[in-house]
Amino acid sequence: MRLLEIIIKKEDKEALEKILDVEEVIEKWISETVDEKLVVKALIRDEHTKELLNDLENKSDCRVVIHPVEGVLPKPESVENKEDKTIGFGKFIAISKEELYSDVDEPVSLSANFILMVVLSSFVAGIGILKDNVAIIIGAMVIAPFLGPNMSMAFGTTLGDLKIIKKSMITGVVSTLIALVISFFWGMLAGDVGNITMDPKPSIEDIILALVCGFAGVISALGGQGGSLVGVMVAAALVPPLVRAGLLLGGAYYTDALNSFVIFATNIICLNIAGIITFYLAGIQPGKWWEKENAKKKTRNAFLIWSLALALIIIAVFLIRKLGGDE
Numbered sequence: 001m002r003l004l005e006i007i008i009k010k011e012d013k014e015a016l017e018k019i020l021d022v023e024e025v026i027e028k029w030i031s032e033t034v035d036e037k038l039v040v041k042a043l044i045r046d047e048h049t050k051e052l053l054n055d056l057e058n059k060s061d062c063r064v065v066i067h068p069v070e071g072v073l074p075k076p077e078s079v080e081n082k083e084d085k086t087i088g089f090g091k092f093i094a095i096s097k098e099e100l101y102s103d104v105d106e107p108v109s110l111s112a113n114f115i116l117m118v119v120l121s122s123f124v125a126g127i128g129i130l131k132d133n134v135a136i137i138i139g140a141m142v143i144a145p146f147l148g149p150n151m152s153m154a155f156g157t158t159l160g161d162l163k164i165i166k167k168s169m170i171t172g173v174v175s176t177l178i179a180l181v182i183s184f185f186w187g188m189l190a191g192d193v194g195n196i197t198m199d200p201k202p203s204i205e206d207i208i209l210a211l212v213c214g215f216a217g218v219i220s221a222l223g224g225q226g227g228s229l230v231g232v233m234v235a236a237a238l239v240p241p242l243v244r245a246g247l248l249l250g251g252a253y254y255t256d257a258l259n260s261f262v263i264f265a266t267n268i269i270c271l272n273i274a275g276i277i278t279f280y281l282a283g284i285q286p287g288k289w290w291e292k293e294n295a296k297k298k299t300r301n302a303f304l305i306w307s308l309a310l311a312l313i314i315i316a317v318f319l320i321r322k323l324g325g326d327e
Contacts (some may be wrong), residue, residue, distance in 0.1 A: 060161070
């Protein structure tokens with residue numbers, strides 16, 4: 001459930017009551033403010049929050065504050081009308097577009113904490129790779145903030161929001177360069193890094209895994225289940241191949257470094273493709289009709305670009321396996 005605090009002008013009271021006159025609105029309260037406005041508090045079922053906010057988005061001079069609800073007493077009765085038993089993709093969504101805005105903004109901010117987490121995860125991954133310790137490598141995956149920029153880029157692409165896309169791209173490029181520079185100089189100073197365990201040659205299974213992780217990550221975010229993202233971060237494996245590529249590049253093992261970087265690039269591409277598809281199917285789109293058409297065009301173009309990049313990766317995978325004498 002969500003508690004919506006809606007601030008409107010007095011003359012908009014009747015129109016708002018029509019919007020709130022649905023069975024998913026459990027209860028509502030109206031109070032008056034000192035500046036001749038009304039504050040309407042409505043307790044809403046999760047599945048209706050997105051539709052209601054879309055209706056309110058087109059109203060001018062309307063401010064909505066969204067509060068998550070842990071529980072209420074007495075317990076609200078279930079909706080009696082069960083005629084429509086069709087379960088659509090949107091039924092699994094427990095979080096609104098407005099709440100997603102807040103969730104994707106923090107992970108892509110180039111704050112001191114974000115940069116520190118990138119640096120720390122790079123060192124942890126490097127130690128795990130050099131010691132060939134899987135547990136340490138998994139620890140680097142968990143603390144690495146690399147998943148956030150890719151999810152937010154897919155979110156911004158679906159909305160056609162250039163501000164989010166630009167912010168995500170800058171954060172992703174900067175964090176990638178930080179990890180790559182650290183591991184590159186580490187590889188130069190570490191001596192012979194040729195004995196570290198190499199990434200396996202990229203395969204179709206790696207592409208499928210990255211796509212599945214992308215779908216899982218976005219569905220977890222849409223369902224408001226941020227805690228399950230830890231498992232997605234581990235499965236996505238963005239930091240280890242990037243750090244391994246830097247170590248090998250610093251040690252002048254260029255072919256092996258390229259192999260690791262291809263795996264890193266594959267994960268990035270697949271995460272974005274899966275994110276765009278999932279956000280689009282979930283109905284994440286701007287509220288205004290002219291923005292929807294623009295967003296669809298940007299989403300289509302971005303999807304084609306990422307798909308082309310994935311096709312090139314698949315071709316590279318087959319070439320690497322063929323040139324490497326795949327058994």
